[in-house]
Amino acid sequence: MTKKLLMLLAGAALVGNGGMAGLPAPAGNASISGKVTYTGTPPKMKPIDMSKEPSCAKQHATPVMTENVATGAGDTLEYVVVYISAGDSDSAAPTAAVRYDQKGCQYLPHVLPMQVGQNLQIYNDDQTSHNIHPLAKVNPEWNKSQPAGSPAIDTKYDKPEFIPVKCNIHPWMHGYFVVLNTSHYSVTGQDGAFSLKGLPAGKYTVTAWQEQYGSQSQDVTVGAGESKAINFTFKALPY
Amino acid sequence: MTIKNLFVVFALGFAGLFVAGATSSFAQSHVNSPDPSLGTPNVATETSHIGNLTGHAEEGKHLYRRYCIGCHGPDGDGDGMNAQWIDPKPRDFTQATFKCRSTPTGTLPLDQDLYNAITRGFVNSNMPSWNPLTPQQRADLVAFIKTWSPRWAKEQPGTALQIPPETPVTIDSILHGRELFQKMECWKCHGPAGHGDGPSAATLTDSKDNPIRPYNFSTGTRFKCGETNQDVYRIFMTGVDGTPMPSFADVIKPADAWDLVHFLRTLQDMDTKEAELWKTYVAAHRADIKPIGPDAAGGQ
Numbered sequence: 001m002t003k004k005l006l007m008l009l010a011g012a013a014l015v016g017n018g019g020m021a022g023l024p025a026p027a028g029n030a031s032i033s034g035k036v037t038y039t040g041t042p043p044k045m046k047p048i049d050m051s052k053e054p055s056c057a058k059q060h061a062t063p064v065m066t067e068n069v070a071t072g073a074g075d076t077l078e079y080v081v082v083y084i085s086a087g088d089s090d091s092a093a094p095t096a097a098v099r100y101d102q103k104g105c106q107y108l109p110h111v112l113p114m115q116v117g118q119n120l121q122i123y124n125d126d127q128t129s130h131n132i133h134p135l136a137k138v139n140p141e142w143n144k145s146q147p148a149g150s151p152a153i154d155t156k157y158d159k160p161e162f163i164p165v166k167c168n169i170h171p172w173m174h175g176y177f178v179v180l181n182t183s184h185y186s187v188t189g190q191d192g193a194f195s196l197k198g199l200p201a202g203k204y205t206v207t208a209w210q211e212q213y214g215s216q217s218q219d220v221t222v223g224a225g226e227s228k229a230i231n232f233t234f235k236a237l238p239y
Numbered sequence: 240m241t242i243k244n245l246f247v248v249f250a251l252g253f254a255g256l257f258v259a260g261a262t263s264s265f266a267q268s269h270v271n272s273p274d275p276s277l278g279t280p281n282v283a284t285e286t287s288h289i290g291n292l293t294g295h296a297e298e299g300k301h302l303y304r305r306y307c308i309g310c311h312g313p314d315g316d317g318d319g320m321n322a323q324w325i326d327p328k329p330r331d332f333t334q335a336t337f338k339c340r341s342t343p344t345g346t347l348p349l350d351q352d353l354y355n356a357i358t359r360g361f362v363n364s365n366m367p368s369w370n371p372l373t374p375q376q377r378a379d380l381v382a383f384i385k386t387w388s389p390r391w392a393k394e395q396p397g398t399a400l401q402i403p404p405e406t407p408v409t410i411d412s413i414l415h416g417r418e419l420f421q422k423m424e425c426w427k428c429h430g431p432a433g434h435g436d437g438p439s440a441a442t443l444t445d446s447k448d449n450p451i452r453p454y455n456f457s458t459g460t461r462f463k464c465g466e467t468n469q470d471v472y473r474i475f476m477t478g479v480d481g482t483p484m485p486s487f488a489d490v491i492k493p494a495d496a497w498d499l500v501h502f503l504r505t506l507q508d509m510d511t512k513e514a515e516l517w518k519t520y521v522a523a524h525r526a527d528i529k530p531i532g533p534d535a536a537g538g539q
Contacts, residue, residue, distance in 0.1 A: 150490050
């Protein structure tokens with residue numbers, strides 16, 4: 001009897017889970033991981049001249065390089081967002097905010113993934129004013145001044161979108177907000193590696209997005225606890 | 240060739256010209272409907288409310304075809320036949336991003352804001368004042384403009400900025416405004432003397448990557464979004480969306496904002512109380528005035 005009651009309760013909890021927001025998606029233990037590389041010749045990243053903003057220039061011993069096609073040893077691609085674009089059950093945004101910094105007249109991180117509805121906090125750590133101007137098209141476009149010492153800007157996005165971010169005062173500053181419908185995403189480091197963990201068994205579409213070369217997708221099926229390896233290769237153009 | 244034949248040739252020629260003219264204007268005589276899957280407001284039911292006027296999108300659609308389509312285009316995306324010759328470019332209504340708002344940056348404007356923009360026109364652009372249209376016609380146009388973006392079906396306009404009563408114009412107010420002009424780094428784009436020639440001016444682009452110039456205070460009397468002190472207050476507090484001009488609403492306190500308005504007036508070549516006070520002050524205190532810009536004490 002007690003056992004039956006427990007099972008009933010567990011069943012009720014499961015039903016409740018399905019319809020409630022704010023709870024994490026059903027956890028699994030399958031994973032998809034791999035590497036993002038390029039073929040061809042990527043453009044040369046150029047040193048950024050920050051002499052017009054001495055307070056930033058002096059923070060960098062060597063010039064900061066542009067980051068639109070950042071590469072690593074072994075023809076790897078950095079700052080590629082790899083995420084589940086189909087097959088993932090809707091996962092509510094986590095309560096933890098993501099943090100975006102303006103430091104040394106650079107955006108840190110260069111590419112910031114977040115979930116739809118997740119809080120985003122934007123900080124100005126510099127001794128100069130920045131205007132933070134995310135050029136959204138699907139979401140509302142706004143543009144705010146954030147002088148040195150201002151409190152963080154708290155915001156969020158309601159729809160998935162790849163949003164270029166710029167500072168009009170310092171035209172070399174470029175970054176991306178990547179607003180996703182999934183909690184399963186990964187940004188490649190200099191080694192080009194990505195890993196999507198905690199997936200329930202199922203059939204997924206995995207998409208890799210690079211700011212200059214766009215998106216490509218692969219369909220992957222994983223069983224419970226299975227680890228699958230897939231790789232992405234972008235065709236690099238020198239311009 | 241007889242005189243009569245010649246006449247026939249001419250007549251045919253004129254007829255041909257007429258047909259050609261009619262065809263080319265026909266190319267943009269039809270207003271397209273947005274893709275219904277976008278969820279844009281219904282033209283048959285969308286309205287606007289300006290004071291006690293109610294504008295109707297269905298009426299506005301006919302007016303749009305007559306007065307607006309040439310620049311703003313049959314799809315409302317700012318790509319009309321004339322657009323290629325125009326700088327700054329006509330507004331793209333499908334983005335629902337508007338320059339002159341009383342509402343916070345990133346939010347939809349009030350109907351009244353759009354009505355004011357149509358009525359006022361935009362100085363230094365090809366958008367004339369549509370004051371010759373009746374208030375009802377302008378209200379109808381506002382209603383129709385809102386049928387181009389799904390945002391108008393899903394979102395409410397932002398809450399209008401509250402502007403407190405103007406503080407007295409004093410030299411202290413102007414001097415404090417000048418400190419803000421330095422501290423907020425307005426000069427980075429607008430230049431130390433407000434001539435639109437700051438260090439970042441040359442690289443500015445709007446949100447569609449077209450080059451854009453910061454306002455040069457010395458050239459004229461009018462701003463894009465109005466000409467009164469209240470308008471100036473509103474412009475820098477809510478920002479000019481779609482351009483590099485950000486909103487300062489989160490970082491300038493209301494009382495301080497009036498000080499900045501008073502200082503900005505001294506940058507214009509106009510007979511204002513602000514300019515008079517400033518000239519008198521400069522004549523007496525020239526040596527005490529620190530320059531604005533990167534070399535100013537307290538600057539970076």
